[in-house]
Amino acid sequence: MLAAWEPVRAPYRALREPLIAAEGLLNGAVGSHRHRWRRLAEAVGDDQACATAVDELLAVSMTGWRLTPVNGGWRVALLPAPGTEPGELAALQGLVLLVESAGWARLRRCGQPGCVQVFLDWTNGGNRRACSVHRRSGHVNLAGSVEKFEDGGVMTGGRR
Numbered sequence: 403m404l405a406a407w408e409p410v411r412a413p414y415r416a417l418r419e420p421l422i423a424a425e426g427l428l429n430g431a432v433g434s435h436r437h438r439w440r441r442l443a444e445a446v447g448d449d450q451a452c453a454t455a456v457d458e459l460l461a462v463s464m465t466g467w468r469l470t471p472v473n474g475g476w477r478v479a480l481l482p483a484p485g486t487e488p489g490e491l492a493a494l495q496g497l498v499l500l501v502e503s504a505g506w507a508r509l510r511r512c513g514q515p516g517c518v519q520v521f522l523d524w525t526n527g528g529n530r531r532a533c534s535v536h537r538r539s540g541h542v543n544l545a546g547s548v549e550k551f552e553d554g555g556v557m558t559g560g561r562r
């Protein structure tokens with residue numbers, strides 16, 4: 403399976419599935435390159451270190467690029483390296499497209515005290531504050547950020 407490469411801007415609806423997969427990989431799901439995903443998760447907050455970690459992931463996850471016909475036009479597709487699951491490459495591609503469009507601020511640590519999860523924010527406004535677990539729980543407790551949650555800032559499940 404080839405993952406198509408195309409310019410992306412908000413809304414990031416099309417990236418939702420690969421970004422959910424990327425969150426899983428960042429938070430310890432089994433993947434071909436799990437130690438490199440962990441390195442990226444540990445680098446959150448240091449943009450240059452994140453870029454280095456992503457560059458390493460790209461280097462080991464893909465073998466090259468190929469033009470492929472799509473719907474009467476052409477797109478650039480990434481070719482997975484042997485041993486890289488297509489879903490893992492798609493996750494990496496989704497993360498790269500999101501960062502390319504909206505910056506490293508879209509890769510953050512959960513704001514729930516004591517939570518070590520990192521998450522990707524693909525909302526239009528980039529105003530998520532918690533990982534998927536604590537978003538769903540609906541009782542995120544962030545000092546100083548409560549109003550943001552109550553006015554709908556982070557509860558974006560219905561309008562991705």
Ligand SMILES: [Zn+2]
Pocket residue numbers: 512513514517518519532533534535536
């Ligand atoms: Zn959390």
